[in-house]
Structure formats: C-alpha cells, structure tokens
Amino acid sequence: MPLQPPCPICNREAGVPIAELRFGEKPHLPSAITLHGCADCDFAFTWPRDPTGYRDYYAAVAxxxxxxxxxxxxxxxxxxxxxxxxxxxxxxxxxxxxxxxxxxxxxxxxxxxxxxxxxxxxxxxxxxxxxxxxxxxxxxxxxxxxxxxxxxxxxxxxxxxxxxxxxxxxxxxxxxxxxxxxxxxxxxxxxxxxxxxxxxxxxxxxxxxxxxxxxxxxxxxxxxxxxxxxxxxxxxxxxxxxxxRRAEQAVPAAIETYLRAEAPRWAEVRAQLRDRKFFVYGFGDNFHRSLLPGGPLHGLEGNVIAVIDRNAATLAADGQARFQFVDPTEIVRIDGGLIVCTVSQFSKLDDFFRETYPRSEVRYV
Ligand SMILES: [Zn+2]
Missing domain, CATH: 3.40.50.150 (Vaccinia Virus protein VP39)
Structure with missing residues (x-):
C-alpha cells in the first residue's frame, strides 16, 4: 500500500482515502485530489495541498x-x-x-x-x-x-x-x-x-x-x-x-497570590499580639487556619490563655493538651481579658461580646 499523507494537524499518517475527487482544469488548483480522515483529530483534509497554488488562486479571484x-x-x-x-x-x-x-x-x-x-x-x-x-x-x-x-x-x-x-x-x-x-x-x-x-x-x-x-x-x-x-x-x-487566557495566572499561582496578598496585614496583627496573653473565641476551622504559617496567630500558641468554646468540657476531656478550654459561661474568668475572635466579624458577635464580657477588648482576626 502506498504511503498515505500525514494529517496536517497531528502529523500521523492518514488512512486510505475516503474519496477520490476530480475537477476541471483551473489555474493554480489541483484537478485530482484525495480526501483523507484523521480519527484522532476528528478531521478530514484534501491532498495534495500546495499552499503556493492556493495563495495564488485566492489572490487572483474576486x-x-x-x-x-x-x-x-x-x-x-x-x-x-x-x-x-x-x-x-x-x-x-x-x-x-x-x-x-x-x-x-x-x-x-x-x-x-x-x-x-x-x-x-x-x-x-x-x-x-x-x-x-x-x-x-x-x-x-x-x-x-x-x-x-x-x-x-x-x-x-x-x-x-x-x-x-x-x-x-x-x-x-x-x-x-x-x-x-x-x-x-x-x-x-x-x-x-x-x-x-x-x-x-x-x-x-x-x-x-x-x-x-x-x-x-x-x-x-x-x-x-x-x-x-x-x-x-x-x-x-x-x-x-x-x-x-494566556496572560491570566494559572490556578496554582492565583491561589499563591491570594494567600500572599494579605501577608502584611497578618504580620501586623502578629506583631500587635506578640507581647499579650489572650483568649481565643471558638475552637473551629478558622482558629486552626489562623495558626498556619502566614496566619494571624502563627507562633502565638503560647500566648493563648484558653480557648472559649461551648464544648470546653468535652475538648478538655479529649486531651487536647496543647490548649486550655473555657466554657463561654465562665464569665468571671474571661471578662476583662483580651478576646481574639477568629470567627468572621460579620457574624454579629459584637452584641454578644459587649453584653457578656463588658470589660473585655475584642480583636477580630
Ligand atoms: Zn490528526
């Protein structure tokens, strides 16, 4: 079997022609062509295909x-x-x-x-x-x-x-x-x-x-x-x-940019809290994320007096020895201490803090 032409897209050798076509004579154009397919590309193409001939043809026609x-x-x-x-x-x-x-x-x-x-x-x-x-x-x-x-x-x-x-x-x-x-x-x-x-x-x-x-x-x-x-x-x-979209950041780089974007803000928070002891409100995901490198509480585990959490008794029993836990109702112990809140400041905790711990300073991070 004679060699078949290569697919112009992927360069793989095409299969046998789908069709053989004949046309009248016309300047610059072939009068006999074959039509081939490439299954990989989901594509079909004619052969031969002389770019110069086609260019001259289009330059000449209206x-x-x-x-x-x-x-x-x-x-x-x-x-x-x-x-x-x-x-x-x-x-x-x-x-x-x-x-x-x-x-x-x-x-x-x-x-x-x-x-x-x-x-x-x-x-x-x-x-x-x-x-x-x-x-x-x-x-x-x-x-x-x-x-x-x-x-x-x-x-x-x-x-x-x-x-x-x-x-x-x-x-x-x-x-x-x-x-x-x-x-x-x-x-x-x-x-x-x-x-x-x-x-x-x-x-x-x-x-x-x-x-x-x-x-x-x-x-x-x-x-x-x-x-x-x-x-x-x-x-x-x-x-x-x-x-x-070539100028757009790739997803991994975009996430790195996002994580880096607020680095100075959190470094400033860390600097302000470095010499202070404080309670943290809530032992949830936000608290754990805040401890990660770059986060507002990174390296400040030792500054945490206790974590205020509704499940304080259970958490203490679980042996989370890294932190002390205190129930929100232990007002006498908490009120007057600095409270660091890792829950969003949009969650309307303001009123709760003001009414429950009126002498405390609250810092959202
Ligand atoms: Zn192909």
Missing part, C-alpha cells in the same frame, strides 16, 4: 459576492457576533478574510463606538463608515475580537492558522466559523458531492479546532446553525469562540 455590502444576508451569524460584542468590553474587531466586508458593515453600523478592520488579500476598498476600514496589508496584533469566518477551511498551512491566534490581545476572543461536516448528510444539496470540493481543503470538528488552538485559549461559546447561502439555500455552519 471576493465572494455574497459577502459584499448590501448583499450580506447571514443574519444568524451577525446576531451571534453582535451578542458577543454587546456582552463584553470589546473595542476593536478584526475580520480576517473579510471578503466584500458585508458582515463588518452590519456590525459597524450597530456598534458605532467599536473600531472595525476588515483584512483580505484584495480588500483595498474604501468604507463609508467612520469606525470601519478595510486593508490588504496583514493586520497588526492586539484585537479584542478576531473573526475567522469561513477562512480556515481554505488554508493549506495549518501553522498559518495557528499564527492567527496571535492577532488576539490578552483576554480577547477568536470567533471561528466553518462548515459543519457532521451536518452535511442532513442538509439538502443541489448536486452530488456538493460539500466536498477542492477549495474546502480542511473539514473541521470542534475538537480539531481546539487542537490547533495554542495553549491558553479556552472555548467560551459555540454552536451550529443553518447559514443562509444562495437564495433559499442553507449551509450547515458551526462556530466556536475561544478566549485568550
């Missing part, structure tokens, strides 16, 4: 007329994107592979305070809106939202798709929309083999899209819908929205 201003009819897509823009602090939007720019016209009219940029290989046309411009120059990075609408299924070089994630700023979103191969069979088609052609060279699943996303990008939304295409026809489309 933009998709269905995407032109005034002819854009993909309102479900515009609604999905408008929802994203409205619900997040998005100030700049890039449509990479914007075609005729129809989508951006709809969005730019709706969000006059947001800057929109459309890029395509031949998108050097003017805009009639102040917050919308088009360019055929590869865009700069740092956008809050990058739209890749029916772009990545046309790109022969998977590494180039991966690079596009670099156009998103910290915390920003990538909206990727492609045909949904899992719905090809469920959608009526105008002719045989409609969904397998030589321009859709990548057939993505959501898993495959995730596999090409760099580490630090998480899925925040996704779905499928019937995309209005030619008159009265619908195309099965899927979209996935990923967020750039």
């Amino acid at each position: 933009n998709d007329t269905a995407q032109r201003h005034g002819q854009y009819r993909n309102l479900p897509q515009a609604e999905i994107l408008a929802g994203l823009i409205a619900s997040r602090p998005i100030r700049s939007v890039l449509d990479f592979g914007c075609g005729g720019g129809g989508l951006l016209h709809v969005l730019a009219e709706r969000f006059p305070q947001v800057r929109f940029l459309g890029f395509d290989v031949n998108a050097n046309f003017p805009s009639d809106l102040p917050n919308l411009r088009f360019s055929d120059q590869f865009p700069a990075a740092g956008h809050d939202l990058v739209i890749l609408s029916h772009v990545v299924e046309h790109m022969a070089d998977i590494d180039q798709i991966k690079d596009l994630f670099g156009l998103v700023g910290d915390g920003g979103l990538v909206h990727i929309e492609t045909p949904d191969p899992k719905l090809y069979a469920a959608r009526p088609q105008p002719h045989f083999g409609y969904y397998v052609d030589r321009l859709h060279i990548n057939h993505f699943s959501q898993r495959a899209i995730l596999k090409i996303a760099p580490q630090g990008f998480d899925v925040v939304a996704g779905g499928t819908y019937a995309m209005p295409y030619a008159l009265g026809e619908f195309y099965p489309a899927q979209y996935v929205v990923l967020q750039n």
Whole structure:
C-alpha cells in the first residue's frame, strides 16, 4: 500500500482515502485530489495541498459576492457576533478574510463606538463608515475580537492558522466559523458531492479546532446553525469562540497570590499580639487556619490563655493538651481579658461580646 499523507494537524499518517475527487482544469488548483480522515483529530483534509497554488488562486479571484455590502444576508451569524460584542468590553474587531466586508458593515453600523478592520488579500476598498476600514496589508496584533469566518477551511498551512491566534490581545476572543461536516448528510444539496470540493481543503470538528488552538485559549461559546447561502439555500455552519487566557495566572499561582496578598496585614496583627496573653473565641476551622504559617496567630500558641468554646468540657476531656478550654459561661474568668475572635466579624458577635464580657477588648482576626 502506498504511503498515505500525514494529517496536517497531528502529523500521523492518514488512512486510505475516503474519496477520490476530480475537477476541471483551473489555474493554480489541483484537478485530482484525495480526501483523507484523521480519527484522532476528528478531521478530514484534501491532498495534495500546495499552499503556493492556493495563495495564488485566492489572490487572483474576486471576493465572494455574497459577502459584499448590501448583499450580506447571514443574519444568524451577525446576531451571534453582535451578542458577543454587546456582552463584553470589546473595542476593536478584526475580520480576517473579510471578503466584500458585508458582515463588518452590519456590525459597524450597530456598534458605532467599536473600531472595525476588515483584512483580505484584495480588500483595498474604501468604507463609508467612520469606525470601519478595510486593508490588504496583514493586520497588526492586539484585537479584542478576531473573526475567522469561513477562512480556515481554505488554508493549506495549518501553522498559518495557528499564527492567527496571535492577532488576539490578552483576554480577547477568536470567533471561528466553518462548515459543519457532521451536518452535511442532513442538509439538502443541489448536486452530488456538493460539500466536498477542492477549495474546502480542511473539514473541521470542534475538537480539531481546539487542537490547533495554542495553549491558553479556552472555548467560551459555540454552536451550529443553518447559514443562509444562495437564495433559499442553507449551509450547515458551526462556530466556536475561544478566549485568550494566556496572560491570566494559572490556578496554582492565583491561589499563591491570594494567600500572599494579605501577608502584611497578618504580620501586623502578629506583631500587635506578640507581647499579650489572650483568649481565643471558638475552637473551629478558622482558629486552626489562623495558626498556619502566614496566619494571624502563627507562633502565638503560647500566648493563648484558653480557648472559649461551648464544648470546653468535652475538648478538655479529649486531651487536647496543647490548649486550655473555657466554657463561654465562665464569665468571671474571661471578662476583662483580651478576646481574639477568629470567627468572621460579620457574624454579629459584637452584641454578644459587649453584653457578656463588658470589660473585655475584642480583636477580630
Ligand atoms: Zn490528526
């Protein structure tokens, strides 16, 4: 058996072709291709796929007329994107592979305070809106939202798709929309083999899209819908929205930050209590945590006269020899001493302390 081509995503050798396809002669495009699958990536791709040929082809053809201003009819897509823009602090939007720019016209009219940029290989046309411009120059990075609408299924070089994630700023979103191969069979088609052609060279699943996303990008939304295409026809489309969380602290580091954040405050409490003897109110979790390194009572076990607790008798009998215990009703013993309370100060103990131990100073930690 001849060697099969490698999966462009995972580089493993693909299985035998799912289909062999033939087309008429066209400049820059192959007239015979095979379609292969990768089960690991949940992905299918055509072969051969010469990036130079495809680049030259797209540079030579006119933009998709269905995407032109005034002819854009993909309102479900515009609604999905408008929802994203409205619900997040998005100030700049890039449509990479914007075609005729129809989508951006709809969005730019709706969000006059947001800057929109459309890029395509031949998108050097003017805009009639102040917050919308088009360019055929590869865009700069740092956008809050990058739209890749029916772009990545046309790109022969998977590494180039991966690079596009670099156009998103910290915390920003990538909206990727492609045909949904899992719905090809469920959608009526105008002719045989409609969904397998030589321009859709990548057939993505959501898993495959995730596999090409760099580490630090998480899925925040996704779905499928019937995309209005030619008159009265619908195309099965899927979209996935990923967020750039690379600048966020990882969970372990975020917890360390949290624990360190109030260190000076607790060091000050320790310094104030170092030369004093005190009662502690409550032998619960908070008390035990307060004794941990960095905690307000760390190293001050010897300063504790006794722990005030309703279960004082039981605790004393349990042989918790490290501490003395005193029942809250032993007022004569407690009143006048400093009471350190490790229970939250929001728990309305104030009145209880004031009425029960009127001569005591209470310190919440
Ligand atoms: Zn693969």
